[in-house]
Amino acid sequence: MDFPTAAKYASLLSKAYAEDIFKLLVNYQAISASEVATRLDLHIKTAQDFLESLEQLGVVSKEEILEKKRPYYRFILKQTRLLIDINLMQVKREPSQNSLSSHIREKENAGARFTVARSEDYITSVTIWTGNGREREERKIKLTTPQGRFLYHLPFPKAEPLTVDVIMQKAGIDESLAPEILDLVQLLEKYNVIEALQEVPK
């Protein structure tokens, strides 16, 4: 299951009335939104939205009923077990040779403020400014020790850029920590603190 689908399940299950609706779905062969709403004293729209969301997730099916009045839907439970199963490793950033070999350095006039640890050998946090005008606000990013060591060894603006893996070697960071380093690089690139150079200046 992917993260957004799991989030939808979690969001539905977190509703105060979710358990009561499922009780109705289990005990009734088929039930309409208005029946659910009157039975549980909910607004019809609330019941309708909840059942429609379950239908989109494939937990229930709906069948159109054509009577004298205008048509409506009745919902039938399809799954008797709900299983949220997320493989967290799917979001892990596996370092590719390409990402480790990109040449990077600090961007000139990045406007970031670096806080150095008392031991003076790594950076504990980076403070950057985001947004414009009234939206402008200070954002402090706390770093893990390997990230702090990496940033400590990052080449200065205008200095010769180095590849990510070379900087990691200089900082004495194990290869297994590459995902968290790449995450930081990506974040700081987004905020214009780090620049990646396609061609290395001579």
Place this chain on the structure above:
Amino acid sequence: MSIMRKLKPDRNINGVIIPFSIVPIFGLATLFFGLHVGLITLAIWMFVYSLFYMYVFVRTWNTAQLVVCAEGAFFGFMFLVFEPNFGTNSVGSREFKAAYISGVIFFGILLVSLVITRRLKWRGREIFELAAESVDETSNGYTSRPRPVGKVEYSTQEAHAFALFCARHLIALPYMSSKNITLVPIKMGDEFSRLLGLSGDYRDASWVNFDVSGEVSVHIAQKDYLDYREPLAFDQLCTSFGQVFIDFIELYTKGEGVRVIDRMDNLKLSFLS
């Protein structure tokens, strides 16, 4: 032939303002409370001044500071002696004149010789000039991040001894912890605010740090970087700044500490800047 300096001319007047602030203080105290109070104020100021230099001596073990300390105490005492006898004949007595004039001559000659021989000079400008000597490229690239500049082989005792050497010769003010020795070079005129803790955390100043494993790192404050005439390549400047101290520690551990002083004296910077 004139030497091309990379630092802007020294226009810092802090070093003059603090000692000479006694003149308006004396004037105002005399104006509002009379000459007797003015003289006592003058005496108290001289004792405070003397205490400050005693503190500088304790912090650096630079013996020249003791002369300034003694001078402050002597003149403070003279003003206290002078005050109750003001307006009487004893002030104009030969004994008083002899004591006062001999003090002025003794401390005057001693202080002038200490200033001329640069024993009272904080060497921050020399350090920054030496660091910039090998940097010709101008490309700016300033960042507030510290820079690791290399590794040096030394024992903890050697590093401590070097830090004390730097303090004794006013090359830099050391801040020591169990893992680090951080040396903060101070320019003339900045010593009052730095030593009195008015300049904020020393980590925001320019420094070079030696850690227990021999790693050397450098930080140059923006204020000091802007003191250069041109926007020197910052990366190279940091490397060179660190290299100056690496050279110094190597010379010192070889027993050639005097060469360190020679290198700075050879720059022939004004003894007041």
